[in-house]
Amino acid sequence: MAMTLRLTDEEAEALRQAAEDEHRSMQDVARQAIREYTARREVSFAEAVDFVVRRDAELIERLGR
Incomplete structure (x- = not known):
């Protein structure tokens, strides 16, 4: 499913930096964050x-009786 995610400039920059630091795509980092949050x-x-x-x-127990 496709979706649009609107981020603040600060959120987008933090995501971009995390992706760059981990040599991953921004999408991959965001999807992992969502999986971890829901778990x-x-x-x-x-x-x-x-x-x-x-x-x-x-x-x-009493209510079950």
Whole structure:
């Protein structure tokens, strides 16, 4: 899927510099950043669910009866 990403001048320059430093394309660096961000969000959500389940285990058990 194609999309247009609008960046500020500062964001574009930071992305360009990161790509240059890593000898990669700006697109590749941006796509990796998106993959890492979405993976962290998935882990954060799973950790939050685990925390609530542990914290409220007794309540969840009672509600299940």
